[in-house]
Amino acid sequence: xxxxxxxxxxxxxQAGCGCGDDDVCRVDGGRYYAMVPADWNGRTHLPVxxxxxxxxxxxxxxxxxxxxxxxxxxxxxxxVVPEGEDESWSTxxxxxxxxxxxxxxxxxxxxxxxxVADRWPIDRDRVAASGFSQGxxxxxELACKAPHxxxxxxxxxxxxxxxxxxxxxxxxxxxxxHGTADNTWPLDGRPIGPFHQGAxxxxxxxxxxxxGCDAEPVPEADGDHLCSVYTGCSGGDIRVCFHDGGHxxxxxxxxxxxxxxxxxxxx
Numbered sequence: 001x002x003x004x005x006x007x008x009x010x011x012x013x014q015a016g017c018g019c020g021d022d023d024v025c026r027v028d029g030g031r032y033y034a035m036v037p038a039d040w041n042g043r044t045h046l047p048v049x050x051x052x053x054x055x056x057x058x059x060x061x062x063x064x065x066x067x068x069x070x071x072x073x074x075x076x077x078x079x080v081v082p083e084g085e086d087e088s089w090s091t092x093x094x095x096x097x098x099x100x101x102x103x104x105x106x107x108x109x110x111x112x113x114x115x116v117a118d119r120w121p122i123d124r125d126r127v128a129a130s131g132f133s134q135g136x137x138x139x140x141e142l143a144c145k146a147p148h149x150x151x152x153x154x155x156x157x158x159x160x161x162x163x164x165x166x167x168x169x170x171x172x173x174x175x176x177x178h179g180t181a182d183n184t185w186p187l188d189g190r191p192i193g194p195f196h197q198g199a200x201x202x203x204x205x206x207x208x209x210x211x212g213c214d215a216e217p218v219p220e221a222d223g224d225h226l227c228s229v230y231t232g233c234s235g236g237d238i239r240v241c242f243h244d245g246g247h248x249x250x251x252x253x254x255x256x257x258x259x260x261x262x263x264x265x266x267x
């Protein structure tokens with residue numbers, strides 16, 4: 001597979017990149033990258049995974065990870081990587097939310113998804129929002145506020161900011177991954193100035209309630225991860241999986257996501 005440097009300054013996978021001579025896709029309010037599976041036949045409707053980078057990051061920080069791109073490519077996923085405004089995302093109750101001049105990122109990423117659908121044939125029933133850290137907060141907010149567009153969310157090392165929503169606009173499927181030694185976004189969150197990161201447990205309880213799950217999750221081993229899986233759900237599979245690492249995207253994260261999506265009938 002050939003590579004070339006993009007405008008953002010790192011080497012990323014070139015095969016299948018779409019949108020213009022500089023490979024950047026543009027919509028009102030911002031831009032994104034889209035990686036089309038190398039073996040796509042040009043006709044089959046594509047599943048979509050959107051990945052939002054963390055605070056202080058850029059699309060480079062995700063595009064440069066072959067463990068993500070190669071895995072999604074093999075699975076036949078159209079991988080969408082948007083660019084946050086000022087290297088972050090404006091989610092409810094976060095430090096960025098106090099700036100009234102900031103972009104409405106739920107609306108912006110809705111435009112991104114619509115633009116993707118205009119450019120490629122996508123399967124709207126197989127769309128997932130993922131993201132790391134503050135990008136995980138963004139992925140959570142997308143599924144909470146626009147579940148029809150984002151019926152699956154896969155946050156990594158990040159969730160809502162306090163207060164965690166009492167309810168969302170519909171049930172979605174949730175696969176949350178978090179390190180038990182994460183000191184940047186601890187499982188119980190932490191204060192940042194007058195703001196406070198949300199607790200993972202509170203978010204999972206809210207997701208489970210929205211999906212009509214039993215109140216108490218059951219433990220389930222997934223290799224070296226221990227997951228808490230909510231059962232009896234009528235509106236989506238809800239689980240949080242823990243590893244003993246810190247604030248990071250593990251090399252096998254995408255393969256675990258792909259396997260879980262298979263259990264939802266994506267493949």
